[in-house]
Amino acid sequence: MGNPLEHFELHTLIPLRLFGLDISINQAVVMMWVVCAAVVLFFWVATRGSRLVPTRLQSVAEVGVEFLRGMIMENMGEAGMKLFPFIATLFFFILFSNLLGLVPGAYTITSQVMVNACLAFAVFLLSVIMGIVLHGTHYLSVFVPPGTPWWLTPIMIPVEIISQLARPVTLAVRLFANMTAGHTVMNVVLGLVLLGGVTLGWLPLGFTLALYLLELLVAFIQAYVFTVLATVYIGAAIRLH
Amino acid sequence: MPQFDLHYLSTLVFWSIVSFGILLFVLRRFAFPVILRMLEEREKKIRNDLDQAERLKLEAQLLLAQYEAKLKSIHDQARTILEAASKQALLQLEENEQRMEQEAQRMLAEARSEIQRDQLQAVREVRRAAVDLTLLAAEKVLSRSLTGADHRRLIDEAVQETARQTEP
Numbered sequence: 001m002g003n004p005l006e007h008f009e010l011h012t013l014i015p016l017r018l019f020g021l022d023i024s025i026n027q028a029v030v031m032m033w034v035v036c037a038a039v040v041l042f043f044w045v046a047t048r049g050s051r052l053v054p055t056r057l058q059s060v061a062e063v064g065v066e067f068l069r070g071m072i073m074e075n076m077g078e079a080g081m082k083l084f085p086f087i088a089t090l091f092f093f094i095l096f097s098n099l100l101g102l103v104p105g106a107y108t109i110t111s112q113v114m115v116n117a118c119l120a121f122a123v124f125l126l127s128v129i130m131g132i133v134l135h136g137t138h139y140l141s142v143f144v145p146p147g148t149p150w151w152l153t154p155i156m157i158p159v160e161i162i163s164q165l166a167r168p169v170t171l172a173v174r175l176f177a178n179m180t181a182g183h184t185v186m187n188v189v190l191g192l193v194l195l196g197g198v199t200l201g202w203l204p205l206g207f208t209l210a211l212y213l214l215e216l217l218v219a220f221i222q223a224y225v226f227t228v229l230a231t232v233y234i235g236a237a238i239r240l241h
Numbered sequence: 242m243p244q245f246d247l248h249y250l251s252t253l254v255f256w257s258i259v260s261f262g263i264l265l266f267v268l269r270r271f272a273f274p275v276i277l278r279m280l281e282e283r284e285k286k287i288r289n290d291l292d293q294a295e296r297l298k299l300e301a302q303l304l305l306a307q308y309e310a311k312l313k314s315i316h317d318q319a320r321t322i323l324e325a326a327s328k329q330a331l332l333q334l335e336e337n338e339q340r341m342e343q344e345a346q347r348m349l350a351e352a353r354s355e356i357q358r359d360q361l362q363a364v365r366e367v368r369r370a371a372v373d374l375t376l377l378a379a380e381k382v383l384s385r386s387l388t389g390a391d392h393r394r395l396i397d398e399a400v401q402e403t404a405r406q407t408e409p
Binding site: 006016021022025026028032035036039043047054058069085086112114115119 | 267
């Protein structure tokens with residue numbers, strides 16, 4: 001039985017450098033392109049000749065968009081609709097990454113913590129930018145929640161700074177951990193299938209199927225969780241208390 | 242864990258930003274506006290349709306009420322006409338009856354008076370005929386043997402007799 005984490009190893013396919021920066025193509029990068037292409041293809045087919053009485057795929061896309069719009073309205077308010085493209089792209093990018101990662105042999109980009117960190121950092125950056133644009137220097141009051149006694153201020157500021165910084169980290173790590181764990185468990189159980197052979201192998205095989213279905217669910221849930229937390233974080237900056 | 246291998250850090254970060262950026266650009270440019278517009282359009286259409294349906298319903302109700310009122314007034318009118326007609330007919334009937342009664346009464350009275358007249362006439366004629374006959378008979382029988390006084394007496398007897406016999 002091989003190393004269950006081997007699946008996550010990257011291998012440079014085409015070495016590439018840009019201004020001394022290593023931008024070599026590996027499976028994860030190829031998969032990003034596949035994911036982007038899949039999302040674009042999905043929306044292209046869904047919105048092709050979009051009509052008032054929607055086609056099936058159009059309905060799916062519309063339900064997704066409507067759902068995200070509701071989420072943004074709820075967590076960020078009307079002002080958040082300016083960020084709709086970002087939030088929606090975030091959701092569909094993560095969702096398709098998770099789902100396409102479940103295709104046997106495909107690479108799961110969201111199991112790369114650095115990729116998630118990029119997305120999470122973008123969310124963090126946006127929340128800070130929105131906060132400063134909308135509230136100016138007043139935005140600094142996030143570090144001192146209302147109702148804090150003055151003498152607690154020296155403690156509250158570092159605590160709040162940590163809490164703000166922890167947000168992108170937890171965002172990235174949560175998605176990474178979920179994806180990695182799910183795929184690792186599936187790998188391990190699939191290894192058991194091979195070990196069990198014909199006589200006993202069907203037992204873990206059934207289990208793998210169940211796990212696969214669970215992972216499908218997790219793919220949706222994690223995309224949702226990442227997006228909803230992103231809207232909550234940015235919404236907090238927009239509303240400021 | 243292979244994910245913490247920093248060897249691939251720069252390429253992953255670079256391609257994440259580039260891929261996500263391109264995807265964001267493409268979707269923002271081509272996909273989302275179409276879908277959002279479509280959703281808005283449908284929402285507007287549904288709202289409009291609902292409004293229109295509501296309006297039409299109200300209109301229909303109004304029309305129905307109008308028709309019902311009209312129907313009722315027509316019913317009332319019909320009833321008045323019918324009542325008037327039946328009253329008129331009754332009146333006519335009564336009048337006819339009265340006229341016929343009067344007519345009958347008149348005819349009866351006429352007939353009666355005619356009968357009376359005829360009777361009187363007949364009595365008179367019979368009397369006259371009887372006198373004539375008596376005179377004639379008396380003349381023939383008694384012309385030779387009776388005196389003037391006998392004549393008178395006999396004539397009176399005959400007349401009285403005839404009158405008694407022809408009394409109705």
